[in-house]
Amino acid sequence: MIKRELEQLEPKNIWSIFKDITKVPRASKKEEKIRKWIKNWAEKNNVTILKEDSAGNILLTKEATKDCEKYPTLVIQAHMDMVCQKEPETKIDFDNDPLELVIDDKIVKAKGTSLGADNGIGMAFGLAALSSDNLLHGPLEVLFTVDEETGLTGAFAIKSGFFSGKYLLNVDSESVGTITISSAGGGGTDFDLPIKFEKYNKMKGILLKISGLQGGHSGVDIDLPRLNAIKIGIDALIQLQQIEFYLNKMNAGTVHNAIPRDCEIEFLVPEKGFKKIKKILTAWKEQTIKIGRKTEPNLKIEIIESLTNDGLPQTITNSVVSLLNEIFHGPISFSKEIPGLVQTSNNLAVVKTTNEKIHIHVSTRSSVEEELQTAREVLKTLGEKYSFKITFDEAYPGWKPDPNSSFILMVKKLYEEVVEKKVELQAIHGGLECGLFSALDSELQIASIGPNIKNAHSPDEYVEIESVNILWNIIKKVIENMGTLV
């Protein structure tokens, strides 16, 4: 590994801005310091801070250079927050300390922490465009959002008219050779059922523990052959349907966007016939592991005798088991235009039991607005059938693919000129800020590109040096060719 100084890297302006950015704390929801830094930077570089909103989003602008006044306005957009992750042995205070950069031949990373190239490099592209003095450009707008990483709340807050350009280049993608042109929308559904425990005599408790599943991201991994811990747990209870049993608790999953990896269910069964019940469950366990191990090699199921004698009445027990059995988990439909792309999906994400209620959360995604609504209505009908109270989270819109957009075609052509090979247009089942922007203005055309960033959101995050150079060449070309869109 050849150690290099950041100052030796090209393009110099991008790396020097990026280095400054890595010195400024910018965890999601704690963007005050980076916002202040952006405003100082703008002042120093003669760039106008056009707008800020109450969420903390910032819009910077620069007038067209001579003879380019007629070019349509280009918006370059990045998010200013980063995911702060560190190795256990690394000592850092993410609220105050700068990151320490490590540079080798091919990559830049941070010592023991995430790098924040997602999306600090994107910010550097935007600022370099504003401060470059040898670039011919039309009117430029550079939009920096807050809090992309924990729920797109910055982009959510942006009002129609906050930026004026009709062409938006999002620089938050992480792979050279592809242009992202579509993302999924989504929305969560909450199911709540009030409960009251009762004491049951002559019953024995069983605690069922399911663990060791791979899980994964509900946007990216939903179509992979992976098992959902909640579905496995419910399958066990379905085996007992001919037998009297009372649910005590069920807990599984933690967040809306992760496929649940663990599940714990405690329930009561009659003392009489306990041996037979254990036999049924043991046979089920062996069969489930045998089948499940093909895709889930670390699947673990434990059947443990427990001491509880509290249970939920038959009607509640039945409601919970039937509802969880009927909620669909996984891809609901696939795109007809883009082979292999999941169009609509459900992630049966969380089940939680407290003293007062049973709570269930399902996260639905779709790139087609109507399908998103239909899928959520189906959930509502199901939930109400079993007397659950249904609450819909605010949905965020999808970004519909428009492969014939003049802007996308131009970006693709210029991109291919730089890399000298075919560039792919891709759609993703995850959520992007672009979806929220596309919903603001039906005339807006958007493309998303970025350098090669690997292991984002982890201490192993790095960015490939040469890919930053390639991307900057593409961005410069897009800026200089905006006049062709008139």
Ligand SMILES: [Zn+2]
């Ligand atoms: Zn990002």
